[in-house]
Structures are given as structure tokens and as C-alpha cells.
Amino acid sequence: AQTVTQSQPEMSVQEAETVTLSCTYDTSESDYYLFWYKQPPSRQMILVIRQEAYKQQNATENRFSVNFQKAAKSFSLKISDSQLGDAAMYFCAYRRGSNFGNEKLTFGTGTRLTIIP
Amino acid sequence: GAVVSQHPSWVICKSGTSVKIECRSLDFQATTMFWYRQFPKQSLMLMATSNEGSKATYEQGVEKDKFLINHASLTLSTLTVTSAHPEDSSFYICSARDSSDQGYLTGELFFGEGSRLTVL
Numbered sequence: 324a325q326t327v328t329q330s331q332p333e334m335s336v337q338e339a340e341t342v343t344l345s346c347t348y349d350t351s352e353s354d355y356y357l358f359w360y361k362q363p364p365s366r367q368m369i370l371v372i373r374q375e376a377y378k379q380q381n382a383t384e385n386r387f388s389v390n391f392q393k394a395a396k397s398f399s400l401k402i403s404d405s406q407l408g409d410a411a412m413y414f415c416a417y418r419r420g421s422n423f424g425n426e427k428l429t430f431g432t433g434t435r436l437t438i439i440p
Numbered sequence: 441g442a443v444v445s446q447h448p449s450w451v452i453c454k455s456g457t458s459v460k461i462e463c464r465s466l467d468f469q470a471t472t473m474f475w476y477r478q479f480p481k482q483s484l485m486l487m488a489t490s491n492e493g494s495k496a497t498y499e500q501g502v503e504k505d506k507f508l509i510n511h512a513s514l515t516l517s518t519l520t521v522t523s524a525h526p527e528d529s530s531f532y533i534c535s536a537r538d539s540s541d542q543g544y545l546t547g548e549l550f551f552g553e554g555s556r557l558t559v560l
Binding site for chain 1: 472474478482483484486489531533535537549552553554556559
């Protein structure tokens with residue numbers, strides 16, 4: 324079974340600084356997707372960034388980027404120029420490739436990010 | 441982007457009653473939807489996979505007769521908590537995948553706003 328581990332229950336960062344959230348996963352599959360989701364106080368899950376396992380290039384979305392280390396099964400999220408609106412729970416998630424027909428997401432336990440003004 | 445709507449967003453009911461939560465994909469078709477449960481300050485736990493036109497697939501430990509799922513159309517899945525008890529109080533979240541070719545390629549799932557159930 325696939326597992327996703329987030330070892331940092333809470334993190335804080337000064338506004339405008341950079342913070343990195345850690346995520347490791349365990350799988351025997353070669354085709355899969357990795358995601359970072361943000362859950363603000365409204366509880367709405369928002370996709371931050373996604374990474375296909377077959378792509379070597381790390382995904383980036385504006386201030387958000389990942390460090391995908393496939394061999395190490397590591398998938399960290401870097402937030403640059405942190406803003407107050409970035410405060411939320413961040414969940415790392417894993418999903419097997421579509422070819423397998425099993426599309427459910429497995430979530431990590433989450434990291435609560437606090438932005439210090 | 442694709443929108444998934446859940447209703448109601450918050451419901452309070454008496455113990456022993458049944459509650460229905462709807463999950464709708466507003467601008468795309470979804471042959472597959474997923475129902476998650478989230479306890480306070482915890483992660484999302486998958487309860488079941490809802491498949492249009494067929495029976496839902498439940499995760500181990502989830503009571504099928506307790507949490508009835510119906511996916512009667514390509515845009516609507518419902519979760520009914522039957523004979524609700526206080527321990528069923530939780531935040532329930534649905535997600536859906538766009539059934540189009542593009543949705544298949546991206547693999548992205550879209551989430552509803554969630555429904556908070558409180559059973560008195």
C-alpha cells in the first residue's frame with residue numbers, strides 16, 4: 324500500500340521569507356502523480372502544484388516549487404516570498420497513474436503553516 | 441477552472457435521523473467521485489469511490505449500510521448518513537475527476553467545499 328508521510332506537523336515563516344515543507348512517500352509503482360494541496364480555514368481544498376513521476380523537471384507555479392527526488396521518494400514544497408494568504412494546512416498527496424484505473428488520492432497528515440507578519 | 445459544489449455546507453441533525461449530502465460537478469462530467477471524511481486537525485480519509493451507474497467501492501472499515509452512496513448521473517453523487525449518531529459528526533468532502541480526455545491526462549481531482557455534519 325502507498326503511504327505518504329509529512330514529518331512536520333507545524334511550520335512557521337516570516338512574511339516574505341522562504342519555507343520548505345517536507346513529504347516522503349512509499350510506493351512500488353513507477354507511474355504516479357504527486358500533489359500539494361492547500362486547505363485554508365474555509366476548508367476548501369486547493370491544488371497548489373502537481374508533479375508527474377515520469378518528469379524529471381521539478382514543477383513550478385509562481386512562488387511555489389517542488390524538489391522531486393524520485394529515487395529518495397521525496398517531494399518537498401518550497402514557498403518563496405511567503406504571504407499572509409499562504410497560511411493554511413498543506414497536504415501532500417499521492418495518486419497512482421491513470422493506466423491502473425485506480426485514481427484515489429492518499430494524503431499525508433498535513434503541515435500547518437503559519438505566516439508571521 | 442472546474443467547480444465542484446457540495447450541499448449543504450453545514451447540517452445539524454438529531455441522533456437517529458438520516459442526512460443526505462450532495463456533490464455536484466457544475467461544469468464537467470464526472471464518472472468517478474470520491475468521498476472523504478476529515479476529523480478536526482486530521483487528514484482526509486477516503487471513505488468510498490463513487491462510480492456513475494454502478495455500486496460504490498468502499499474502503500476497508502467503512503460501513504456500507506451506514507454511508508449510502510448513489511451516483512445516478514454524470515454530475516451528481518450523494519452520500520446519505522443513515523441513522524446518524526454523534527460519532528458520525530465530521531467534515532465530509534467530495535472530489536471529482538473530469539471524465540474528458542483532458543481530465544484523464546491531467547489526473548487532477550477537484551474538491552467540493554465540504555459539508556460539516558453535527559449530530560446531536
